[in-house]
Amino acid sequence: MQLQNLAPIPxxxxxxxxxxxxxxEAGDLPSWDLSPRQTxxxxxxxxxGFNPLKGFLGQEDxxxxxxxxxxxxxxxxxxxxxxxxxxxxxxxxEEGQDIALRDAEGVIxxxxxxxxxxxxxxxxxxxxxxxxxxxxxxxxNYLHNKAxxxxxxGPITGIQPPVxxxxxxxxxxxxxxxxFFRKMGWRRxxxxxxxxxxxRAHQELTFRAAKxxxxxxxxxxxxxxxxxxxxxxxxxxxxxxxxxxxYPAATTTMSLLNLAMRMAGPREAVWxxxxxxxxxxxxxxxxxxxxGPGKNSAGEDFYGPYDAQExxxxxxxxxxxxxxxxxxxxxxxxxxxxxxADEIExxxxxxxxxxxxxxxxxxEGLEIPEWFSFPEVVQELRxxxxxxxxxxxxxxxxxxxGSGKSTVANALMVKLMEMGGRPVTLLDGDVVxxxxxxxxxxxxxxxxxxxxxxxFVASEITKNGGIxxxxxIAPYATTRRAVREEIEEHGAFVEVHVxxxxxxxxxxxxxxxxxxxxxxxxxxxxGISDPYDVPETPELRLDxxxxxxxxxxxxxxxxxxxxxxxxx
Ligand code: PPS
Numbered sequence: 001m002q003l004q005n006l007a008p009i010p011x012x013x014x015x016x017x018x019x020x021x022x023x024x025e026a027g028d029l030p031s032w033d034l035s036p037r038q039t040x041x042x043x044x045x046x047x048x049g050f051n052p053l054k055g056f057l058g059q060e061d062x063x064x065x066x067x068x069x070x071x072x073x074x075x076x077x078x079x080x081x082x083x084x085x086x087x088x089x090x091x092x093x094e095e096g097q098d099i100a101l102r103d104a105e106g107v108i109x110x111x112x113x114x115x116x117x118x119x120x121x122x123x124x125x126x127x128x129x130x131x132x133x134x135x136x137x138x139x140x141n142y143l144h145n146k147a148x149x150x151x152x153x154g155p156i157t158g159i160q161p162p163v164x165x166x167x168x169x170x171x172x173x174x175x176x177x178x179x180f181f182r183k184m185g186w187r188r189x190x191x192x193x194x195x196x197x198x199x200r201a202h203q204e205l206t207f208r209a210a211k212x213x214x215x216x217x218x219x220x221x222x223x224x225x226x227x228x229x230x231x232x233x234x235x236x237x238x239x240x241x242x243x244x245x246x247y248p249a250a251t252t253t254m255s256l257l258n259l260a261m262r263m264a265g266p267r268e269a270v271w272x273x274x275x276x277x278x279x280x281x282x283x284x285x286x287x288x289x290x291x292g293p294g295k296n297s298a299g300e301d302f303y304g305p306y307d308a309q310e311x312x313x314x315x316x317x318x319x320x321x322x323x324x325x326x327x328x329x330x331x332x333x334x335x336x337x338x339x340x341a342d343e344i345e346x347x348x349x350x351x352x353x354x355x356x357x358x359x360x361x362x363x364e365g366l367e368i369p370e371w372f373s374f375p376e377v378v379q380e381l382r383x384x385x386x387x388x389x390x391x392x393x394x395x396x397x398x399x400x401x402g403s404g405k406s407t408v409a410n411a412l413m414v415k416l417m418e419m420g421g422r423p424v425t426l427l428d429g430d431v432v433x434x435x436x437x438x439x440x441x442x443x444x445x446x447x448x449x450x451x452x453x454x455x456f457v458a459s460e461i462t463k464n465g466g467i468x469x470x471x472x473i474a475p476y477a478t479t480r481r482a483v484r485e486e487i488e489e490h491g492a493f494v495e496v497h498v499x500x501x502x503x504x505x506x507x508x509x510x511x512x513x514x515x516x517x518x519x520x521x522x523x524x525x526x527g528i529s530d531p532y533d534v535p536e537t538p539e540l541r542l543d544x545x546x547x548x549x550x551x552x553x554x555x556x557x558x559x560x561x562x563x564x565x566x567x568x
Contacts, residue, residue, distance in 0.1 A: 006178045006187075006280050009048040012055075012110075013158035023159055026108050030092055031100035032085055032152075037142070039103055039162050040224035040260035041081050042110060044275070046158035047173040049259075051278045056083035058116035058153035066128045069267065076274070076318045078267040080129060082120070082151045083112070090117055090150035099152070103162050116153040130264055136297040138227060139262040145478065164258070167223075167237050172255040177218075178280035180253070188215035190283035190324055191276040193290075195226035195261065196355070197239040197381060199373040201329040203246050204338040206285065209324045210251065213283045217252040219244070220276065225260040227293070228489060235384040242376035255279075263293035265303035266311035273312060273319040286312050287326030331371050363388040363564060388564040392422070392462035392491040395556065397471040398480065398535060399498030400527045401513060402505040404544040404552070406430070408498065409471040411553035419566060422467050427454050429472040442524045448479050455483030463490035473526050477533040492565055495538040496556055502527040504545055539563075 014022060034042060044050045052075055057065060060072045062080050069078040083101075085093075093099060093114055101110045126133040126140040135141045164171055172180065181189055190213045192206045198219070210217040221240060223233035237256065244254055259275065262268055268291035273284050290308035295301060312323045327340040333349035344350060353361075353372050361368050365387035368378045385391075395412065397405040406428050416424045433440070436453050440446040451474050458468035474480050480495065487493040505527065506514040517525035524530040535541075540559045542552050561568045 006182045008175045008178060009051050009278055011048045011158065011173070011175065012046045012156050013160075019159045022111065022157065023108055026098075026100040026111050026159070029098050029100040029111065030089075031102050031108070032083070032089060033102050033104070033106070034109070035146075036104070037225055037260040038083060038101075039109075040258050042101060042156070043162050043258050045081065045156055046110060046161060047175070049174050049257075049275050049278055050081060051174070053077070053081060055112060055155035056151075056153050057081055059118045059151075060116075062118075062120070062151065062153065066125055069270070076270070076315060078129075078274075079262060079264065079271045080125065083153065084147040085150055085152055086148045087150055089148075090152065093117060093152065101156075107163070108159055109162060110159050111157045112152070113154045113157075114152050115155070116151075118151055119149060120151050122147075129267060130262070130293075131302055132296060134296045134302075136295065137263070137293045137302060139264060139293070145482065162258075166234065167256055170237065170254060170256045171258065172279075174279045177255055181216075181280050184216075186216040188213060188283065189218050189281045190215040190285060191218045191220045191279070191281040192285045193257075193272050193276070194219070194221045195230055195236075197231055197236050197373075197377055198243045199377065200371065201331070201338055203243055203374075205327050205329045207247060207252075208327065208329075208340075209283075209285050213322070213324055215283055217247065218276075218279075218281060219252065219254040220257050220279070220281075221254070222259045222261055223256045224258040227261070227263055228485060231381070231384065235380055239377045239380045242374060242380070246374065261291060263291050265290065265292055266307045269308035269312045270315055270319060273316075273321045273323070277319060277321045281321060283322045283324050284312075285324045285326055288328060290326075333371075336371070359385075388492070389567045390421075390465070391565070392465040392467065393494065393560075393565050394458045394462050394468040394470060394487045394491070395494045395496060395560070396458070396474070396480070396483065396487075397469070397496045397498055398474040398538075399500060400502055400505045400532060401473060401525075402508055402510050403498040403500035404542075404549070405471040405473075405498045407549050408496075408542065408544070408552045408556070409469050411549050412556050413469055415553055415557055416467055416469075416566070422465060423461075424467045424469065425457075425461050427457060427468060427470045427472075432472065442526075442530065444476070447473075447475065451476075451479045451483060455486050458483070459487045459490055462487050462492075473532070475526050475530065475532040477535070480533075480535070492563060494540070494556075494559065494563065494565070495535055496559075497535040497538040497541045498544060498552075499534075499541050500544045502532075 045053055057080055064070055064072045065077050065080050071077050095114055095117055098111050098113050100108045102108050122143050123133045130137050130140050190210050206217055240254055269286050276284050286309050288305045293302050316323055329338045330341045331351040332339050333351055362385045397409050399405050413424050413426045432454055437450045440450050454470050454472055458470055461468040484493045516522045517528040526532050560566045
C-alpha cells in the first residue's frame with residue numbers, strides 16, 4: 001500500500017472576495033431552503049469530502065450511480081447525492097438558471113447552476129441503492145415520505161460552510177485533516193467510523209487495528225444525521241472525549257464528520273471509504289453489518305452481515321484505501337481482558353453485552369459493569385438516558401369522532417397527575433382546534449397540518465421529560481407514522497386505537513354531528529364521507545363498547561407500566 005498523498009484536494013469554495021460579491025448577487029436568485037440532510041451533503045460537497053463530485057448529481061450521473069455505482073465518467077461513486085425539491089419550486093426553475101442554496105436560517109451557503117431537472121423513479125432508486133423498496137429502511141422511508149418529488153442537479157459554487165456552534169475545535173475539513181497528518185508526520189492513518197458511543201471493546205479493537213496496520217488512529221464519528229433513535233451526537237462526543245484519554249498519547253486523534261448517513265450497508269461502506277480517503281486516511285475499519293439499517297418489514301436483515309466487507313474488498317483498490325476487518329472483541333473473564341472472539345479457546349468464560357441489552361439496562365436503571373464500559377461514558381449515557389420511568393413520552397389516542405378518545409384521555413391524565421413526578425399535558429382534538437388550529441378545516445391537507453402541529457408540540461414535551469396525551473381523530477396512517485418518528489427521537493410513542501365502531505359512534509352521536517353529516521350538512525366527515533385508516537399495529541387497542549371509561553384508562557396505565565414508562 002502506497003503512503004497517502006497528502007496534497008490538498010479540490011474544494012468548491014470561491015475566494016473570500018468573490019464570495020462576498022456573489023452573496024450579494026445571489027440575494028436576487030430564486031432560492032431553495034436546504035433540508036438538514038441537504039445541508040450535510042452540501043458541506044461535504046463544498047469541502048471536498050465528496051470529491052470528485054462537483055455538485056448535486058445531474059440525471060446521467062444519477063442514473064449511472066444508481067445502476068452501476070459509477071459516475072458517467074467511470075469514477076466509482078456508490079451514493080446518489082441529489083437535491084430533491086418540491087414540484088412547486090421545480091416548476092419555477094428553468095434548466096441553465098442559477099439558484100441560491102440557503103440554510104435553515106436563510107444564510108446563502110452556495111449557488112447552483114441547474115443543468116438538470118427530472119422526476120426520479122424512486123422505487124428503482126430504493127431497489128438498486130438500498131436493496132429493496134421497503135419503507136422499513138430509513139433511507140427508503142426518507143425517499144418516499146420526506147424527499148421532494150423532483151431532483152435538480154448541477155455544479156455548486158461554494159460561498160461559505162454551514163455554521164456550527166458546537167465542538168468547533170473538533171470539526172475538520174478534509175484539507176484540515178490532511179494538513180494535520182502532514183504536520184504530525186502521520187503517513188498511515190486508520191479511520192474508525194462510528195455512530196454509537198464507544199465502550200471498552202471498541203477501544204480495544206480500534207487500538208489493535210491501528211497496531212496491525214502500523215498506523216495512527218482517527219476516530220471519525222458521524223455527527224450529521226445517523227439512524228433515527230441513535231444517541232444524540234452531543235452526548236456521544238462527550239463520551240468519545242472521555243475514551244480518547246484511554247489511548248496512548250499522540251497515537252490517536254478524533255475529528256467529527258458532518259455526514260448524513262443513509263444506512264445503506266455495503267454501498268454505504270464503499271462511500272465511507274471514499275470519504276475517508278478524501279480526508280487523508282490510508283486504512284478504514286469495516287465491521288460486521290457496517291451501516292446496517294436493522295430489520296426489513298418481514299423482520300429480516302436487509303443485508304448479510306459481511307456484505308459490506310465483501311463489496312469493500314472488491315473495490316478497495318479503486319477506493320484507494322485499505323480495509324481493516326473488524327474483529328469481534330469479547331471479554332474473557334478468567335484473563336480479565338478483551339480478545340478477538342475467534343481466537344478464544346474452549347472452556348473460558350466469555351462476557352458480552354449487546355446494544356439492545358445496554359439500552360435495556362440504561363432504560364431500567366440497572367448496573368453496567370466496569371469491564372464493559374468506562375465509568376465516564378456510563379455516567380454521560382445515564383445523564384442523557386435516564387431510566388424509562390423518568391423519561392418523557394407521548395400517548396397518542398386515535399379513533400372516530402365520539403369514540404371516547406377525549407373522555408379516556410382525560411381520565412388517564414388525572415390518573416397520571418395523581419401519581420405525580422412528571423408534568424402532564426393534554427392535547428385534545430377540540431381544544432387544539434380552538435387554540436392551535438383555529439383557521440383549519442377538515443380537508444386532508446388541513447387535517448395533516450393539524451396533526452403535525454400536535455406532533456410538534458408533543459415531541460417538544462416528550463423531549464423535555466413531560467408526558468403528552470394527544471386525542472385527535474388523526475385519520476391518516478402516514479401522518480401518524482410521521483408523528484411517531486418525530487416523537488420517537490425523544491421518547492416513547494404509545495399509539496392507542498380507540499376502536500369504537502362507526503355504528504356505535506353514530507348511535508351515541510353525542511354532539512349531534514353524525515346526524516348533520518348524514519344530512520350532508522357537514523362535509524368530509526370521518527367515517528361517513530371521509531376515510532379513516534385503522535391502525536394496524538397500535539401499542540394498544542381499546543374496546544370501549546364493553547367497558548367503562550375508568551377501565552379503559554386503567555388499561556392504558558397497565559400498558560405504560562408494562563413498557564416501563566411509569567413505575568409499577
Ligand atoms: S383531525 O382529522 O384529527 O384533524 O380531527 P380533529 O382535530 O381531531 O377534530 C375532530 C373534531 O372536530 C369535529 N368535526 C369533525 N370531525 C371529523 N370530520 C369532520 N368533517 C368534522 N367537522 C367537525 C368533531 O367534533 C371532532 O371532535 P371529536 O372529539 O373527535 O369528537
